Amino acid sequence: MKTYKYPFYDQSNCIRIGNLLDDMWQVHKYFHEWQRQRYKDDLLYANYNAMDAHFKVLKRTTHPHWHLLPSQAVQQELMRIDKAYDRFFKKLGGRPKIKKQHKFKSITYPGSAGWSLKNNRLTLTFRKWNPKTRKWQFDRIPYTFHKHRQWHGTISQVTIKRDSCGNYWLCLTTTYKDFRPLPTTGKSVGADFGMKDAYLTLSTGEKIQHPQPLKHSLNELRSLNKALSRKVKGSNGWWRCVRQIARLYRKISNQRKDFHWQLASKLCKKFDTIVLETLNLDGMKRLWGRKVSDLAFYQFVEILRYKCGKHKRLLKEIDQWTATTKPCSACGFHNENLTLKDRQWTCPECGSYHDRDINAAINILRAGIAVT
Ligand SMILES: [Zn+2]
Secondary structure, three states, X not given: OEEEEEEEOOOOOHHHHHHHHHHHHHHHHHHHHHHHHHHHOOOOOOOHHHHHHHHHHHHHOOXXXXXXOOHHHHHHHHHHHHHHHHHHHOOOOOOOOOOOHHHOOEEEEXXXXXXXXXXXXXXXXXXXXEOOOOEEEEEEEEEEEOOXXXXXXXXXXXXXXXXXXXXXXXXEEEOOOOOOOOOOOOXXXXXXXXXXXXXXXXXXXXXXXXXXXXXXXXXXXXXXHHHHHHOOOOOHHHHHHHHHHHHHHHHHHHHHHHHHHHHHHHHHHHOOEEEEEOOOHHHHHHHHOHHHHHHOHHHHHHHHHHHHHHOOOEEEEEOOOOOOOXXXXXXXXXXXXXXXXXXXXXXXXXXXXXXXXXXXXHHHHHXXXXXX
């Protein structure tokens, strides 16, 4: 499965999508509250079929306006609720939460009903009340989007998203499997994540710095937040400011993602096997705070994992309990006196001079190869 994301062009029809999302949120809220009430009344949990039946009853009786919602998307939303509760009962997740209206951001059309794509134009099927015939009828609304790349494979579902900047996105999920192996290079590499000297230290001795986009935009972010606090909550100026902050956060996240994709791509081109150390992210967050979130190690590992699958590379992760910092990579001597402060050290056994991170990267590579 591969998902392609396209921005909708700014068009007045987008209001319909926004309204649809808000209406779908009503369904979301109603059914979560319904399940909670049932639980309080000592009733059995209502599964997807029961919810769907209840939805049909509501449409006929108290909620006739729900006729205008696309039924496939409603079914998908009910399935989402069912899945959340299923996970909860199996103790895989916490109690399902009711989202706030502005946090309800996407609707999904599974299969091929409710939408059509022709000549790079998306048509969504809404419903409207016809007072003459006194019936609900289909209302097909066309949308244009910026098609910056061609999609491959057949589309299995369509998701429409709204982000916190107020923009709308079209996500096409296709059956296409992106598999383009790169020629083998016969090289392996160990990589050590770091906070201090470099983001990534390779066993080849290369040090890669992180652009740290959040750090660079921090002043701008602070002044925007100050401006926001001066404004009357809910006023036009306040909303403008909220959007501005959301756009800045989106920019930061895009800059970070761009760097991660490029770095992953570079590593995959150069090496056949990449060995990483599993990180203790919670412990690091406690120690370093915001910087860990800005560096986003986990996101990078996820991207690298995807890239390795696509380019037929081997990604290995050694567990965090393997000693990598203290042993000397030349003779294997354990330097127990090493502290976090020592960036460079000389091995008392064999006398070789080490850079702390490069030494660790070499050890990681060795440990990764030893597993196979
Ligand atoms: Zn040594």
